[in-house]
């Protein structure tokens with residue numbers, strides 16, 4: 577787990593949607609997947625990581641293993657503010673790949 581974490585707003589996370597800084601939100605927690613997004617299986621699904629948004633529904637659709645969930649700790653940088661957590665459901669974004677078929 578990161579040694580220091582903090583609280584972020586959705587607007588702050590949304591700024592991190594560029595190639596050299598990719599953040600995603602899963603279950604109200606913020607993950608910096610900048611380095612991981614390049615190697616995450618399968619690389620062709622990188623679009624899943626290219627948004628500074630809530631990826632909870634996409635992450636859960638895959639049915640990630642316990643090992644994958646343990647790995648998340650390495651990328652955890654903080655939490656979404658309580659006030660913004662309440663709007664997460666409304667903004668939850670699903671990777672296009674999972675919307676097809």
Ligand code: HEM
Pocket residue numbers: 600607609616617618621624625631634635638639640641642643644645647648651671
């Ligand atoms: C920090 C967050 C994440 C971590 C640590 C992580 C880790 C992993 C790991 C270790 C696997 C291998 C299978 C397993 O152990 O379950 C995997 C598979 C996969 N992940 Fe993630 N993942 C993360 C986020 C995401 C997100 C946000 C998406 C989609 C939007 C995603 C989509 C997938 C897919 C589609 C597979 C299956 C690959 C295949 O079947 O070849 N993951 N992930």
